Amino acid sequence: MDVARSYLFVPGNRPERFDKACAAGADAVIVDLEDAVPAADKDTARRALADWLSPEHPVYIRINAAGGAWFEDDLALCGLPGVAGVVLPKAEREQDLARLAEAGAKSILPLIESALGLWNAAALARAPKVLRLVFGAIDFSFDAGIKESREALLYTRSQLVLVSRVAGVEAPVDGVTTALDDAAIVGGDARHARGLGFGGKLCIHPRQVPVVNGAWAPSAEELAWARRVEAAALASGGAAVALDGKMIDLPVILIARQMMAEAARRGL
Numbered sequence: 001m002d003v004a005r006s007y008l009f010v011p012g013n014r015p016e017r018f019d020k021a022c023a024a025g026a027d028a029v030i031v032d033l034e035d036a037v038p039a040a041d042k043d044t045a046r047r048a049l050a051d052w053l054s055p056e057h058p059v060y061i062r063i064n065a066a067g068g069a070w071f072e073d074d075l076a077l078c079g080l081p082g083v084a085g086v087v088l089p090k091a092e093r094e095q096d097l098a099r100l101a102e103a104g105a106k107s108i109l110p111l112i113e114s115a116l117g118l119w120n121a122a123a124l125a126r127a128p129k130v131l132r133l134v135f136g137a138i139d140f141s142f143d144a145g146i147k148e149s150r151e152a153l154l155y156t157r158s159q160l161v162l163v164s165r166v167a168g169v170e171a172p173v174d175g176v177t178t179a180l181d182d183a184a185i186v187g188g189d190a191r192h193a194r195g196l197g198f199g200g201k202l203c204i205h206p207r208q209v210p211v212v213n214g215a216w217a218p219s220a221e222e223l224a225w226a227r228r229v230e231a232a233a234l235a236s237g238g239a240a241v242a243l244d245g246k247m248i249d250l251p252v253i254l255i256a257r258q259m260m261a262e263a264a265r266r267g268l
Contacts, residue, residue, distance in 0.1 A: 002265055003170050004028040005200040005216040006209050007060070007134075011036035012045035015052055022057045024206035025213070030060045033074060034089050042070050046077065053082035060109065062087040066096035079104020085131060090139075092116045097127040107131040109173070113139035118156060125167035133160050134202065137175035150192055161197035171199030178204070183211045190215030218259045229256035 004027035010017050012033040021029045037045045042064070049061065061083055063074035078086050078100055084107065086100050091110030100108050108129045112118055113136035125133055140156065141148035160172045174193035179185040190201050190212045201212045218226065232243045233253045240249040 002027070003199050004173075006203050006212040007173060007200060008203045008206065008209055009036065009062075009176075012049055012061075013037045013041040015048040018049075018052055018059075019057070021206070022059070024209055026203060026206075026209045027200070027213070028060055028084070030062050030087055030202075032062045033070070034062050034064050043073070046070075046073060050077060050080065053077075053080050055081045058082050058084040060085045060087055062089060062111070065090040066093070066099070075099065075103040079106075085109055087111055087134060089136070090114060090117065091124055092120055094120075094123050094127050097124060097130065101127075101129045105129055109134050111136050112160060114143040115140075118159060121160060121163045122167065125163050125169050130167075130169055132170035132199065133164055133172040135160055135172060135175045135198075138178075154196075157193070157196050157198070165197075171197055174198045174201040176202045176204045177208065180205045180207065183207075186211045187215055218263050222259055223263055226256035226259040229253060230260065 006026040007028045007030050008021055008024055008026035009030050009032045010021035012031050013036070018031065031049055033042065033045055033049070053059075059082065061077055063077065063086060064070040066088065077083060083105070086105040086107070087109045088096060088100060089111045090113050091097065092114060097108055097110060106129070108127070109131055110117070110124045111134045112121055112124075117124070118140070121133060124130065135157065137148055137153055141153070146152045157174070164170065164172050174189070177186045177189045186208050193201055194215055200216065203209050203212055229243060229248055229252060232241050232248055235241070240247055242248065
């Protein structure tokens with residue numbers, strides 16, 4: 001199975017949008033019961049989601065944070081048919097993830113949104129049922145008291161990539177880009193995340209989905225380079241060889257083959 005590149009949020013209090021979100025081309029859909037739903041609508045949204053859920057259109061659900069007023073009621077959704085996994089906001093403690101597993105969650109995506117969450121990220125990534133980590137850059141920046149920028153968050157993003165690799169879970173998912181109508185900004189953020197080792201990105205509007213998906217596909221230039229590397233490797237019998245004035249050895253050949261395999265999986 002391909003690793004999901006794009007996760008599209010849809011508000012949990014807008015059930016008329018659920019089917020549209022599933023048809024928007026994202027690799028995965030997250031029905032959001034947390035930030036997108038006002039307090040007065042929490043119970044109604046939960047009931048509407050429970051009525052709509054079906055194995056025919058599996059989705060992830062972002063429940064409310066552990067310790068909050070709605071967490072216990074949200075747990076009842078975790079094991080329902082049609083719930084592919086659970087996104088836990090403000091993830092900080094292993095015992096909270098254990099509650100999701102006990103409630104029947106098929107997979108868990110801890111959302112790292114605080115300094116404590118980052119501090120405990122290695123333990124969270126190793127917890128049972130954890131599929132991959134997700135980075136909530138906006139909330140993290142607020143909690144840590146830093147300016148949200150690529151430079152300021154470089155350490156945090158790199159730590160999440162390293163922790164995920166060591167824990168043996170899928171590459172992490174980067175947070176949202178708030179620009180809705182600027183594909184250049186969305187694409188730039190997505191390519192930046194991909195370059196750091198992230199495996200996907202959260203989307204808050206269907207228009208962002210094709211841009212994010214495209215950022216995780218090898219470009220025409222990258223594919224051309226990969227094919228030239230493969231040709232040079234075959235010609236040399238696998239020995240180190242020069243190409244464009246640079247040495248091509250086994251690690252470079254493996255990177256090129258990985259690009260070609262990804263392109264083949266995506267039908268490019």
